[in-house]
Amino acid sequence: MSTLDEARLAASAHQVLDEAIDQRLPGLYRGKVRDNYDLPDGRRILVTSDRLSAFDRVLCCIPFKGQVLNGIARWAFERTADLCPNHVLDYPHPNIVVGRRLRILPVEIVVRGYLAGTTSTSVLTLYRAGRRQMYGHRLPDGLTDHQALETPIITPTSKAADGAHDEPLTEDEILARGLLSEAQWRQVSEAALALFARGQALATERGLILADTKYEFGIDAEGTLRLADEIHTPDSSRYWSADTYAQRLAAGQSPDSFDKDVIRAWVAARCDPYKDPIPEIPAALIWKTALTYVDAYQRITGHTFDPPRPTPPVQERVMAALSVFAG
Structure with a gap:
């Protein structure tokens, strides 16, 4: 990022959206990152804040994060609408x-093209533990960390209730439990693999590798399957730099990535983040993370990021956009 760009971002670094609560709007649901409203006419308003969530709690706010995620998702939704319809109706504000x-369907769909991941349900974690049969797939012996799989695979998990953990599922388990019908599973699977292929192709054009990603699907009032939430953002996907991938793989190193977990690692090194109070996160670390998100936006979309103007406050502008729906 050029010095001029960073100076422009710095001028708006104070523009942080912590929350967007309008008591006049119905159906408020506060997620860890999004504030949502359900309108009587069947529309849902989703406000993507700048809150950063990890360890089942909000750690801090990152300037521009909400706008970045909303902008990347918009860019990706527009480039995949021919493959699967999505939930989007309008964007009245960048957040x-x-x-x-x-x-929302009760199965979370993760498509993986590489042996990667850090969570207990990731294929790399399971593979390192000696598992070869997982999610209804059998992986061969001899794979190395971050190696490409022969073909992308779907690794579905249950959508856990608050406080619980996602559970790995197979196609047979999904059908046996009645989580999805056979027709729904086939439709979701075909859509997810097609979306992932498109996402990988778009990433390749930008010198990136889309290693894996998460999709959420839902059914609308007319019975149509639609993509929900977000798509191909750095929060829902794993991106690597293509130009250094082979070199780092040969050296046994992790691929260059958008290190969105820098704050997570900093916190985990200083406390038990599930039990202890969170120490104050340094301003320099928060700013570094903000620049990482902006870099991700520009590299994924190929567009220059347009930060919120220094005035008026972004909170004020978001609330003004919401007031239109209050009647």
Whole structure:
């Protein structure tokens, strides 16, 4: 990022959206990152804040994060709408999307093209533990960390209730439990693999590797399957730099990535983040993370990031956009 760009960002570094609560709007649901409203006419308003969540709690706010995530998702939704319809109706503000209210399917779809991941349900974690049969797939012996799989695979998990952990599932388990019908599973699987292929192709054009990603699907009032939430953002996906991938793999190193977990690692090194109070996160670390998100936006979309103007406050502008729906 050029010095001029960083100076422009610094002028708006104070523009942080912590929350967007309008008591006049119905159906408020506060997620860890998004503030949502359900309107009587079947629309849902989703406000993507600048809150950063990890360890089942909000750690801090990162300037520009909400706008970055909303902007990347918009860019990706527009480039995949021919493959699967999505929930989007309008974007009244860079942090806001208005969509159709969906009945979210109880299965989270993760598509993986590489042996990667850090969570207990990731294929790399399971593979390192000696598992070869996982999610209804059998992986061969002899794979190395971050190696490409022969073909992308779907690794579905249950959508856990608050406080619980996602559970790995197979196609047979999904059907046996009645989580999805056979027709729904086939439709979701085909859509997810097609979306991932498109996402990988778009990433390749930008000198990136889309290693894996998460999709959420829902059913609208007419019974149409639609993409929900976000798509191909650095929070829902794993991106690597393509030009250094082979060299780092040969050296046994992790690929160059958008290190969105820098704050997570800093906190985990200083406390038990599930139990202890969170220490004050240094301002320099928060700013470094903000620049990482902006860099991700520019590298993924190929567009220059346009930060919020220094005045008026972004909170004021978001609330003004929401007031239109208050009647």
